[in-house]
Amino acid sequence: MVQENKSLEIERNIGDFAYPETHTHDAGIGLTEKTIHYISDVKQDPDWVREFRLKAYRTFLSKPMPTHWASRDLEAIVFDNIRYYLSGGIQPKRTWEEVPDDVKRTFERLGIPEQERKFLAGVEAQFDSEAVYSNIKKAVGEQGVIFVGSADGLKEHPEIFRKWFGKVIPTGDNKFSALNSAVFSGGSFIYVPPGVKVKHPLQAYFRINAENFGQFERTLIICDEGSELTYMEGCTAPKFNTATLHSAVVELVAMKGAKIQYITVQNWSNNVFNLVTKRGLAHEEAEVKWIDCNIGSRLTMKYPGVVMKGRKARGEVISIALAGDGQHQDTGAKMVHAADETTSNIISKSISIGTGRATYRGLVHVPKHLKNCKNNTECDALLINSHSRTDTYPAITVRGTGNAVQHEASVSQVSAEQIFYMQQRGLSKAQAMSLSVNGFVNDLVRQFPMEYSVELKRLIELEMEGSVG
Amino acid sequence: MAHSGLSFESDMQELIIQDLHVSIADQEIIRGLSLSVPRGEVHAIMGPNGSGKSTLAKVLAGHPDYIVTAGSVTMDGENILELEPDERARRGLFLAFQYPSEIPGVTIANFLRAAVQSRMPEGEELEATDYYAQLYKKMDLLEMDRSFTSRSVNEGFSGGEKKRNEILQMALLEPKYAVLDETDSGLDIDALKVVSKGVNSLRGPDLGVLLITHYQRLLNYIVPDRVHVMVRGRIEMSGGKDLALQLEEKGYDWVKDDIDEPTLA
Ligand SMILES: Nc1ncnc2c1ncn2[C@@H]1O[C@H](COP(=O)(O)OP(=O)(O)O)[C@@H](O)[C@H]1O
Ligand SMILES: [Mg+2]
Numbered sequence: 229m230v231q232e233n234k235s236l237e238i239e240r241n242i243g244d245f246a247y248p249e250t251h252t253h254d255a256g257i258g259l260t261e262k263t264i265h266y267i268s269d270v271k272q273d274p275d276w277v278r279e280f281r282l283k284a285y286r287t288f289l290s291k292p293m294p295t296h297w298a299s300r301d302l303e304a305i306v307f308d309n310i311r312y313y314l315s316g317g318i319q320p321k322r323t324w325e326e327v328p329d330d331v332k333r334t335f336e337r338l339g340i341p342e343q344e345r346k347f348l349a350g351v352e353a354q355f356d357s358e359a360v361y362s363n364i365k366k367a368v369g370e371q372g373v374i375f376v377g378s379a380d381g382l383k384e385h386p387e388i389f390r391k392w393f394g395k396v397i398p399t400g401d402n403k404f405s406a407l408n409s410a411v412f413s414g415g416s417f418i419y420v421p422p423g424v425k426v427k428h429p430l431q432a433y434f435r436i437n438a439e440n441f442g443q444f445e446r447t448l449i450i451c452d453e454g455s456e457l458t459y460m461e462g463c464t465a466p467k468f469n470t471a472t473l474h475s476a477v478v479e480l481v482a483m484k485g486a487k488i489q490y491i492t493v494q495n496w497s498n499n500v501f502n503l504v505t506k507r508g509l510a511h512e513e514a515e516v517k518w519i520d521c522n523i524g525s526r527l528t529m530k531y532p533g534v535v536m537k538g539r540k541a542r543g544e545v546i547s548i549a550l551a552g553d554g555q556h557q558d559t560g561a562k563m564v565h566a567a568d569e570t571t572s573n574i575i576s577k578s579i580s581i582g583t584g585r586a587t588y589r590g591l592v593h594v595p596k597h598l599k600n601c602k603n604n605t606e607c608d609a610l611l612i613n614s615h616s617r618t619d620t621y622p623a624i625t626v627r628g629t630g631n632a633v634q635h636e637a638s639v640s641q642v643s644a645e646q647i648f649y650m651q652q653r654g655l656s657k658a659q660a661m662s663l664s665v666n667g668f669v670n671d672l673v674r675q676f677p678m679e680y681s682v683e684l685k686r687l688i689e690l691e692m693e694g695s696v697g
Numbered sequence: 698m699a700h701s702g703l704s705f706e707s708d709m710q711e712l713i714i715q716d717l718h719v720s721i722a723d724q725e726i727i728r729g730l731s732l733s734v735p736r737g738e739v740h741a742i743m744g745p746n747g748s749g750k751s752t753l754a755k756v757l758a759g760h761p762d763y764i765v766t767a768g769s770v771t772m773d774g775e776n777i778l779e780l781e782p783d784e785r786a787r788r789g790l791f792l793a794f795q796y797p798s799e800i801p802g803v804t805i806a807n808f809l810r811a812a813v814q815s816r817m818p819e820g821e822e823l824e825a826t827d828y829y830a831q832l833y834k835k836m837d838l839l840e841m842d843r844s845f846t847s848r849s850v851n852e853g854f855s856g857g858e859k860k861r862n863e864i865l866q867m868a869l870l871e872p873k874y875a876v877l878d879e880t881d882s883g884l885d886i887d888a889l890k891v892v893s894k895g896v897n898s899l900r901g902p903d904l905g906v907l908l909i910t911h912y913q914r915l916l917n918y919i920v921p922d923r924v925h926v927m928v929r930g931r932i933e934m935s936g937g938k939d940l941a942l943q944l945e946e947k948g949y950d951w952v953k954d955d956i957d958e959p960t961l962a
Contacts, residue, residue: 640801644761649798651782652758652791653808653866654815660783663811667802667849 258308261285264410267313271379271413276390284399284409291403299556301527305501310473312411312444368426374419375430378446381417388419393448396479396509396535404529405505408477412446415476420455420486429458429491429677445476451486451514460677462494472526473501480508480516484538487515493680495687496525498554504530507562510570512538519675520547521684522557523691531589533562536570543572548669548684551584552691560589560621565601565631576607577669580618581691588620588637596627605635610668612642612661640668662692710736710773712757712790712874712905717768719749719756719930725766726752728930736873739906741916743941744927745949750909751795753927754878758792759785772874787816789873793863793880795909799851805862806832806846809869816870835868839895856883864895875899876907881915893918913945926952 256263264285268278293302368375374385382389399409420426451457474496482488488508496502502525508516518532534543545561563572578586592603603626609618618639626633642664650660665688666673673681712734719727726749734740744750756763757770759782770778777785800808809832814823833843839861851859860880867875877896881889896919900906908921916924916938924940925932926949933952934940944952 643798646798646800648755648758648760648782649794650800650808652786652794653812653870654783654786655811656783656815657781659811659815663803663808664800667800670802 257311259285259310259312259411263312267411267413270313272383274383274386277382280394280399281410281412284406287400288403288406288410291400291406293403298529299527299558301556302501305473310443313413367428368430371424371426372421373424373426374417376417378415378417378448379413381448385417385419388450389417389448392450392479392481394479396481397477397505397507401505404475404503405477408444408446408475408505412444412477415445415447415478416449416459417447418449418457418459420451420457422452422483423454424452425456426458429460431460443474445478447476447478448481449479449488449490450481451483451488453483454485455483456487458489458491458677460491460493460680462492472499474503476504476506478504478506480506482508482510482514482516482541484512485514486511487517489517489519490532491519491676491680493521493523493676493684494525495523496528498524498526498552500525502528502530504528506530506532508532508534508543510534510536510538510541510543512567513540514538515542515544517544518546518561520545520559521676522548522559523550523687524552525555525557527556527558529558531560531562531591533564533591534572535564535566536572537566539567540569540571541567542570545574545576546672546675547576548672549576549578549586550688550691551578551580551586552694553582553584556585556587558587558589560587560591561605562591563593563603565592565594565598565603568598569600570598571602573603574605574607575672576605577610577672578607578618579610579612579665579668581612586618588618588622590620590622590624592622592624592626592633594626594631594633599630601626601631603633605633607637608668609637609639610642610665611639612665658689658693662689665692710873710905711771712773712907713769713771714757715769717753717756717770718766719752720764720766721752721762726763726930727756729768730927730931732925732932734874734905734907736905737902738922739900739908739919740923740925741908741910741921741941742925742927742932743911743913743944745911748927749930750911750927751878752930754792754795754876754907754909757785757876758782758790783815786870791867791870791872791875793860793867793875793877795878795882797851797859797863799849799854801849801852803850804847805850805865808850809866812866812870832869835865838868838898839865840891841865857885857888860884860892861888861895864892868895868899871899873903874905874907876909878909879911880908881910881912889915889918913941916941928952 261282264281268281295302365375376384382393394409397405399406418430449457449459478490480488480490506518508518510516516534520530520532522528522530532545536543543563547559547561549557549559551557557578560576561574563574565572572592574590576588578588580586586609588607590605590607592605594601594603605622607620611618620637622635624633624635642661646664647657647660650663651657655663666685673684676684714730714732717727717730718725730753742750752763756765759780765778769776772788772790777788777790810823810828813828817823832846836843836845841861851862854862860883863880880892884892893915908915908919910916921938924936924938926934926940926944928949
């Protein structure tokens with residue numbers, strides 16, 4: 229018995245980081261006011277940020293875990309065991325030889341460039357993207373676009389930063405947004421001046437560093453009147469290098485007539501709690517669109533939202549969630565209509581494999597006094613084998629006249645007959661599975677930029693190979 | 698046993714079924730069936746509904762629900778019963794399904810490309826231009842519109858479109874043995890002519906066809922070399938193409954009466 233447990237422990241630690249023993253350069257384990265001060269000291273926060281963090285810390289303590297509606301699995305998070313900040317001087321160390329073979333194989337199959345592999349696997353702390361992307365950076369810089377890390381943003385551009393920081397997602401929105409507000413580091417700050425249409429999608433990659441892959445990223449994007457931006461974060465490579473709790477906050481502000489498209493592709497390892505708050509504020513005739521793809525993790529809770537504050541504002545959430553064995557994807561969308569003639573669209577597709585579980589939670593809110601608002605919600609679930617589980621919890625409150633809401637939901641199976649049919653044409657079982665799954669998400673994958681959609685397809689193939697065994 | 702002398706010769710280009718017994722849910726559906734189809738020939742299997750024709754077709758293709766309790770099936774001398782469905786397919790066995798599955802979101806072009814690719818050696822990539830040239834050639838043969846390729850496989854297809862799609866796949870994949878299960882059902886006369894023309898154009902010394910139908914009508918267009926009558930899981934009568942006409946005239950009861958008598962006695 230004892231031996232069995234032991235081998236289990238070893239298994240779990242494969243691929244984990246070895247941290248240096250000395251804690252002199254990090255905030256240590258656990259969270260107290262001292263930790264907050266430590267982070268503020270190291271980051272040389274302005275006083276208002278230090279205050280903001282401390283206040284958020286108290287809010288975090290006062291908020292209960294949302295287990296009354298969310299998964300009880302959240303109780304497995306031990307806040308006292310978490311390391312909240314690692315300063316730039318100290319980096320986790322691992323050699324390429326120590327990276328597990330299956331991860332290397334995945335990099336190979338996904339066609340991740342050599343130098344990025346080392347970074348993603350945590351062998352190198354920096355991925356030098358300057359050379360690759362400096363042209364684009366220069367081009368957007370000439371247009372007056374600000375694109376920096378959030379730490380630089382709050383120091384160098386306080387007049388814009390402070391105006392919106394914490395306004396779209398207040399600290400007390402939920403326990404995890406409060407936690408993020410207390411200990412945030414990493415993430416991006418972007419400001420696009422009026423009328424500027426940024427041609428190339430900006431990527432977190434452009435200015436990637438260890439902090440960027442940290443646990444508590446904080447991103448703030450402001451698109452001024454009539455401007456346009458596409459932002460992409462994450463990648464399809466497995467992010468297996470990181471700590472078990474991830475809690476990001478992303479705030480988007482689209483001023484009158486602006487358009488923001490925010491694309492996320494994430495592939496988490498099986499031990500990660502990924503608890504993210506994302507919301508956009510759309511002013512008159514502005515548009516905020518979230519395109520979100522979540523793969524892996526132990527538990528993901530993520531409901532990108534749009535508050536449509538101005539007349540004719542539009543909000544959209546396109547999401548794909550893939551829950552493999554033992555994983556739980558609890559995802560959805562929040563659409564808050566706060567002006568006349570606002571329209572929102574939610575398309576959610578989830579895939580559950582084995583014991584994987586996908587939950588959809590949607591909130592659509594249209595208050596009584598509004599006129600001519602529209603929402604369309606489609607959520608489709610695909611189940612692969614009988615253990616799979618899917619739940620849908622739509623919460624739609626629509627009042628007033630002339631408002632229209634349409635909700636469609638479907639659950640389908642990849643049937644044995646379908647797989648047999650494809651096998652009869654020469655495809656292996658795994659190929660047949662991945663083709664079915666790719667078919668299921670095909671119309672959504674097409675909305676991703678080319679390189680992502682290709683990677684996504686390959687990633688689904690890999691997942692299916694794993695699930696068929 | 699008609700084939701006992703031949704079945705051991707491994708260089709025989711023949712699909713040989715010997716004394717096959719198949720069950721599903723503890724019910725025996727195929728009850729000692731023997732049959733062989735040499736390449737270059739078209740054999741028709743006729744039989745009333747429920748006699749086990751589709752079961753036979755699916756068992757040949759390796760459907761996991763059916764259990765082979767006895768007997769053997771060899772393709773060009775190789776026992777195929779131990780092979781996965783996709784391995785049988787890649788070795789040259791094709792089944793045109795009576796009820797083809799729908800695959801939402803997967804276009805015909807992508808599906809067939811994956812099927813063709815699966816037959817290529819590891820590491821070799823199918824050349825897109827070659828592939829489309831081939832595909833369009835076969836589509837022209839079956840008088841199919843090019844726009845067909847961008848539709849999802851069988852999704853929302855009419856009965857006739859599904860059957861035509863099956864034959865398109867057969868034409869493209871160039872099997873050694875093809876089992877066509879009720880390919881004529883649901884076709885109007887024009888579609889039947891087109892599909893028959895397609896099948897006939899694929900006939901040749903390298904292809905053996907097992908044509909399953911319960912109407913004689915199809916056999917006017919695809920003239921078989923042999924006709925077998927299947928009743929309750931066995932081949933009860935075999936003959937030349939005239940047997941189909943006889944059946945048309947006298948009905949299956951004629952065969953049934955013929956065989957029921959000895960068992961009743
Ligand atoms: N999956 C199945 N489960 C149970 N019985 C089946 C199944 N498939 C076929 N059968 C039975 O086997 C018999 C033969 O069916 P089938 O092979 O479809 O006949 P045919 O194609 O000649 O009409 C029928 O009695 C049918 O009910
Ligand atoms: Mg049948």
